[in-house]
Amino acid sequence: MDIQSVGAAFIRPGQVLTDRSALSAAARWTQAVSEADGVCVIHLAPGADPCEITAELRDQGLRASPNHVLRGQPLFFGGPASRPFPTPPIPFKKSRSRSDVVVGLLDTGVAKHPWWTGSDWYGRLGPESSDAPEGAQAGHGTFIAGLLTRRAPGAALQVCRVLDGDGLTDEATVVRALHRMLERPPQVLNLSFGGHTFDDRPPPLLSDALGALTETVTVACAGNTGSDRPFWPAALACAVGVAALDATEQHRAPYSGYGTWVDACARGDWLASSFLDAGDFAGYAAWSGTSFAAALVAGAIADAARDEPAKEAAGRLLEGDGAREIRDLGVLFPASL
Structure with missing residues (x-):
């Protein structure tokens, strides 16, 4: 994947993400357009700057963004969130209880x-939904699936692979996946990836796509940036942004993003879960990162949504009496694993 760094954000060089309404306004910079699932990627003529063109299109009231590169989180170089570690098998008894909740x-x-062999949801997955076999973040989705399975027993997973084995994707890929999800929206959606934008403003196409899932609670990680710079999509108003706590569940994990845009927090340090059966790993690992704190919060909301609409369950957990709130980290969700 070609990547360009712009102001501590990452973008796909020579690409602008938009909808059809902006195509004519961008025609003079356009070399080609690829359109799928309601999203247009404008491939710019040589020398055209994606950030400058985005700003000009927005000045005209149009929806546009550079095609930002998004990364799975646990990318925190030199810290505990950088890689998984093998761990002994974790006892887990499959739930016999039934839940109608679907977690995307x-x-x-x-x-x-x-943990899910023989389950209906796993039996419906095709090869395109299998975890990436190689790369620095291969096993990331499998690890999160285990956290969700344990935190929301009986819930079904709706899986879509958008990250490669190194944990990389781009905004266009995610927006298109979200548009396809409109046909069968889940009650809860877990997004354990994200990034900064070139201007620190909300990415409009990603915001639109998540906002269209009107009955879905979107939970996103606050990023392993160790800063209060807004991290998207977690910082969107339509998402529950989740920071990570250390193993004591008392303090912010040093790598975790934080700020007024964060809504909730959960343990992110040294969680153990399902993993790939490959190399030094026998199907289980310990790993740290805001990715996994987000999964605990998404699982807690999914479990509560057994008995009430997901939006109401999320509101009750985030705003209920007695909920402990930590400054710049939001409401505490105990790990309960």
């Missing part, structure tokens, strides 16, 4: 694992 998981995919 956009990630690296999900690999075969004893």
Whole structure:
């Protein structure tokens, strides 16, 4: 994937993301257009700057954004969130209880694992939803699937692979996946990836796509940036942004993003879950990052949504009496694993 760094954000060089309404206004810079699932990627003529063109289109009231590169989080170089570690098998008894809740998981995919072998949702997955076999973040989706499975027993997962094995994707890929999800929207959606934007403003096409899932609670990680700079999509008003706490569940994990845009927090340090059966790993790992804190919050909301609409369950958990709130980290969700 070609990547360009712009102001500590990352974009696909020579690409602008928009809808059909902006095509004529951008025609003089356009070399080609690729359109799918209601999203247009304008491939710019040589020398055209995606950020400058985005600003000009927005000045005309049009929806546009550079095609930002988004990354799975646990990318925190030199910190505990940088890689998984092998761990012994984790006892887990499959739930016999029934839940009608569906949790959407956009990630690296999900690999075969004893925790869900024979389940209806896993049986419906095709090869395009299998976890990436290689790369620095291969197993990321499988790890998150285990956290969701344990935190929301009986819930079904709706899996879409958008991240490659190195945990990379772009905004266009995610927006298109969200548009396809409109046909069968989940009650809860887990997004354990994100990034900064070139101007620190909300990415409009991504915001539109998530906003269209009107009955879905979107939970997104606050990023392993160790800063208060807005991290998208977690910082969107339509998302529950989740920071990570250390193993004591008392303090912010040093790598975690934080700020007034964060809504909730959960343990992110040294969680153990399902993983790939490959190399030094025998299907289980310990890993740290805001990715996994987000999965605990998404699972808690999904479990509460057994008995009430997901939006109401999320509101009750985030705003209910007695909820402990930590400054710049939001409402605490105990790990409960």
